[in-house]
Amino acid sequence: MPIDPVDLSARLIRCPSVTPEEGGALVLLEGMLAEAGFACTRVDRGGVSNLFARWGAKNAAKTFGFGGHTDVVPVGDEAAWSKPPFSGLIEEGVLWGRGATDMKTGVAAFVAAAVDFVKDTPPEALADGAIVFVITGDEEGPAKDGTVAVLDWMEAQGETMSVCLVGEPTSPEVLGDMIKIGRRGSVTFDLVAEGVQGHVAYPHRAKNPLHALVDLLGRMNAQPLDNGTAHFDPTSLQMTTIDCGNQASNVVPARAMARVNIRFNDAHSGASLTEWAEGLVAEVAGATGVKIGLTASISGESFYTAPGPFVDLVSDAIEAECGIRPELSTSGGTSDARFIKNHCPVLEFGLVGKTMHKVDERIEIAQITQLKAVYTRILKGYFA
Structure with missing residues (x-):
């Protein structure tokens, strides 16, 4: 049965993982990924919990990476929230809670897409391919013992990614209107x-x-x-x-x-x-x-991923699922892509981020399902 990214998003939101607390989010993901055949390793450092997971052969010729974080910023004045910030409440087609845009939904969408993809794809189609997850608990904090720790561990273990897509909320107005191909x-x-x-x-x-x-x-x-x-x-x-x-x-x-x-x-x-x-x-x-x-x-440091096959792959998938050709942008703040760019080419694409870090953070559940479809199409295109 396919994984419902909306249900997984709600379950992750119910984990109170305010940086640097793990809150149960990575435990939930590790259990799900291990059951699906992913080799999982906790790469905790400096009081920060992180998860590395791989499906397929180590150092496969084509390894697609997903990057994301399950930690969230503090809720602020809880009394100002219309819904409890860690309720994961779904009401009138909207998912509420801290992390609903930044970025437990992005993690849920790419985990659901990848797990279903490997279950539904014939083994011979992935004979020399792999999928890797780098999921951190320190993106919203100092960011010294999160993705950096996992990348350090990967280098020591000889683990690699050919390309990586970070699931940050990059869309300003509608899902699919922007990809981040660099950051200041x-x-x-x-x-x-x-x-x-x-x-x-x-x-x-x-x-x-x-x-x-x-x-x-x-x-x-x-x-x-x-x-x-x-x-x-x-x-x-x-x-x-x-x-x-x-x-x-x-x-x-x-x-x-x-x-x-x-x-x-x-x-x-x-x-x-x-x-x-x-x-x-x-x-x-x-x-x-x-x-x-x-x-x-x-x-x-600033970085830039030049347009080419990887950018085209992601853009084509977005256009096919969302009906819009995304703008290629380097605007906005920083993300963990700034560390991953030293390892492999990296892009960022995710949900509309209008409510991230705000009171009453929320997202339309239709966007989460659509995001899973985009990630699934990207994987199919990459391993075609």
Whole structure:
């Protein structure tokens, strides 16, 4: 009997897997996949639960990978939800709950598609093929011990994927209107300025770290870092906080901090932007005499999967099932595809993401069934 991706989605939503809690989601999937003949391995690291599963021969000539996560963001104010956030309630054709778009439904759809595909496909058609799942519990968190841990384990074990499709919610308006063929990189700068505390009426006896910090931020934001590239929008620099903890109006603070995030295109790297920022820090520190420390956290580099057979395969399947040719995009935030791109060509395609991370996260159940059909068609095309 075919696996119902809607029922599986609801069962996964009922697992309270807020990062980094496993919540029973991976246990549920491991049991289902093992019963279907997948070789399953838990690759837990640093308190994070992850699952690797493979059907078919190790290092097969054609190995199709699916990537996804079962962890979810916190629910926020539970009283503000119309339905309980971990109910998995289905009402009037809509599935409710945290993870209904991001992305327990995507995981359910590709698991259901793959399990049914291997049951229904003659063994000779997959003689030198394999299907792999990389399912993490750390995508919504620091993302250091999730997909990265599984990829590290795969390298050590000699496990490979030829291509990978990540089931993130990529469709802006209707299912099928967008594929992510790349993502911008992300780097965060934590800036700490150390001055000399004093009375505001005697500025010559103090050294104001806020003045230096504001000068530095102004220089960072003075002009665009670029005007975009062939495949990406312009790089975006955003200040996210400036603080010194000073409650007094007549005191020059001794210390101030700020945080800046840059989402960058392929004109830059995390290292090149860090070098640029360090140069500005040195200029301002030299001009003001205020010591400024910079800590850079690079959460991912930009990447781009060029159009070709893999992109065409996914696009053709979407068009056949959804009646729309998807836009090829590099917009949006980061995902675990930024790690997988070092292993093999990677794309992202999934549901409409309008309610992800919101109160009352929900999705039309018809989309989940349709997404399974798209993934099934992709597998049939890949192994044809």
